[in-house]
Amino acid sequence: MSFNLYKISRVTQCLLSAGFILCIAGICFLFQGVISYKMPAFVLLLAVSLIAVIFDIIPVLLAALLSALTWDFFFIPPRFTFRVTSAEDALLLLMYFVIALINSILTHRIRRFEKLARQKEEKANTIKLYNTLLNSLSHELKTPLATIVGAADNLLNEPRRLSDVNKRNLVVEISMASLRLNRQVENLLSMSRLESGFIQPKKDWCDINEMIYAVVNRLEANLKNYDLKIMIEENLPLYKLDYGLIEQVLYNLVYNATIYTPEFSELYIIAKNNSNRIYQLDPDDTMQSRIARENDYLTLIIEDRGPGFPEDELEKVFDKFYRLKNSKTGGTGLGLSIVKGFVEAHRGIVILENVPHGARFTIEIPTEVSYIKNLKNE
Amino acid sequence: MNNPEVLIIDDESQIRRLLEITMESNDYAVVSAPSAKEGLRIAASHPPDLVILDLGLPDENGHRVLEKLREWYTRPIIILSVQSNEEDIVRALDNGANDYLIKPFRTGELLARIRSVLRNPTSSNGHAVIDCNELQIDLAGRTVKKNDELVKLTSTEYSLLALLAQHEGKVLTHQYLLREVWGPGFINQSQYLRVFIAQLRKKIEIDPNRPAHILTESGVGYRFVARE
Structure with a gap:
């Protein structure tokens, strides 16, 4: 889920997080008769944390700032002004803002580390696969090649010391090794066609x-x-x-x-x-x-x-x-x-x-x- | 009769040498060219009996070379291709190539193809009866005999067999067969071809599951072979 949301453009992310904060604030506003003005701060903090899990750093910072302002404007008395009269409220607002910021920055950093770790793991897997490939390939291609090179050398260098039967056997070996080599190359070509992802069956x-x-x-x-x-x-x-x-x-x-x-x-x-x-x-x-x-x-x-x-x-x-x-x-x-x-x-x-x-x-x-x-x- | 002259156009010197040795030891006279330009020049100044053309040339696309040659050259052309890319092959055959070989090819196959295209001049031959061991196709009388017994064929089956047999040794593409036998409206109706080939094999082949006469060229077409 979060992986897909990464791909949403930054502007959309900003709009979505702002909308989410305003929604939450709206809901709290409806229940203001039941809850004290401090309660929305916790709900908004939760909302910012949720956004931090899903979105990029800039929309998260925006959400933190917006939620602080919203709380101040709509809930901290005197309401519908940005003014804060009591020292306790001022301290609360400041603490709210700092906690929201730290929260979002930390979440962001944790995510970045996770991503790095994941990349490292993927890289290790690729290398492992690559090594398996090289091992099996070098064996599979070099065995017939060794046969061809060796047999051809014998035929070239010592034609007189070889019996006719052996000469023929060497030629048979060359022929078999070439066919084997060809089969492996065909397999590799098929595989690379599959890997490239555009095998379109011609039905x-x-x-x-x-x-x-x-x-x-x-x-x-x-x-x-x-x-x-x-x-x-x-x-x-x-x-x-x-x-x-x-x-x-x-x-x-x-x-x-x-x-x-x-x-x-x-x-x-x-x-x-x-x-x-x-x-x-x-x-x-x-x-x-x-x-x-x-x-x-x-x-x-x-x-x-x-x-x-x-x-x-x-x-x-x-x-x-x-x-x-x-x-x-x-x-x-x-x-x-x-x-x-x-x-x-x-x-x-x-x-x-x-x-x-x-x-x-x-x-x-x-x-x-x-x-x-x-x-x-x- | 003089030895037939073969022009080889291929940029790979190893392939050229292999072909030269193969042909010379089978009594063909060989001229070779490493590039399209050189090949076209030689073909024009001294037209050979057969051209073997590699599709992957460095200086010009092989398909283009084929088209240029076919503007005036009427004798057989055999295409060499590295990949078994069926579209490429069908395109070359449609553009006038007589046959094709995919690298790596077996020498026996190469020689058989050369014999076949040299035997069959591109103009259809006048033989009234095509004789292939146990099978006789009488084009004048429109009859087919297997082991001296008359084979009952429907008229479509006969047209298909006659068309394949008249181009003995040559691969005919699916589209060509559909157009010639069923008509231009049928060139995408390959299911007819599959069904009729299967039926023909049941009637004329000794073992329809191991056809000796009507051979499948995967993705390209069918080839009629008179005898092994």
Whole structure:
């Protein structure tokens, strides 16, 4: 709340605090028959403290001054003059003014310290994140680079001492390392697109069946030793999605499953439509109801029969650069955060849960559908 | 026949060298230019059989270079792009590029694209029958056979397949296909294209989930490949 009020311009803040003081004074004025003239001072002091919690220093000082004058003018006898006759009242007024000032200045300073502390903490977090990034990046990029540089050196410097088989092996290593490097760079580019905050999904009609098989075919080499089961609901409609982004989501999840679950285990890819239809009675014909609102969701489920995720880490796996404790080497910890980011760019959600003998990722994306697919083609 | 001449316009010397080695070892004659200005000059003074143009040139936007070339140059142009930015690619294809490759690309893919664009002159060819192993498309008789059996296609399905097959090896953009098959009013109705491609695959592909002939170019369009 106070954070938002900070952003209000200073002039508005001044007007608001002056208005607030006058309001409080007005209320006290209505009750003047019941309370003594000293009572409003306490109420006004409370009002100034409240303002000090919310607003900047200048409106607060203004409130302190204004409340002192208001109290003097409307409440201290003789009323409706700024004159103060008794010495006690003069002392009270002076003390009121000093307390209001100290109060507001102290509150302001405390707030400033809090802000500094918060900034420091944020900075520390940024540095921590940055270090994690550098560690994982330098490892992930340097390993394939080291392979390439080393293999190329061998091929360049000692071509005669290498057997043909070894030469070929070195070239294979160079090729694999380059592909790995390329995958990491793609991940980093996706991440920076997400970080920059302007991922605008370019939505077009997508055939989910085609998308799933495209991903499976791309990962053919990784998947060959898995018992893959693809279950796509019959007559699944077309969905309006960003093909590239959702394909990447599926790719990352399936790829992850092949990295972290044992070979020859089952792997499920499930696609189905969920629609929430809200029916409403037709006013003209109460025997009929009509669809008042219809929301369609595409549900994609990737389920494996691997070790699952430690319960205490389920929440964190989508964090940037988070890697499970004791996980295999390789991977930047970006894959799942990209999944989350791309799905959220479609206003969808990703749920990760452990199921008996494995883990299940469920993606739900609200989207337009087209059932033209089921129309008779001419 | 002489070896086909290829002009490479790319500012990165490593990419130029890689392309030169790849092409020369596959019997192409190579000329290369490090800048748009130089590339345009060489193309004009000694028109090559094929231009490979990088979109990110230091001295001039690659799209502009493509437009300038297309004012008079009618032979194939293949675009190289660093990012898989679909809009960029679609724009280049609409501006007359015959094909595209995204860096990093596999050498085999590059050579296949080059073979394909050189085989298919931009003017549509006169072959009456397009033969792709188990599939024969008879353009004169408007019939399609799979494993010597007639495939029943609706007229829209046939038009779509014939259009793709006549541009064998070339990627055709979504908008182009929609305009040519359904008409200008349909260029935003991509759902029709999705449905008809899926139906065509069911009828002509051996495994519709692993299409061998009608390939998807994500975000750009479709490509018909006659054989592996």
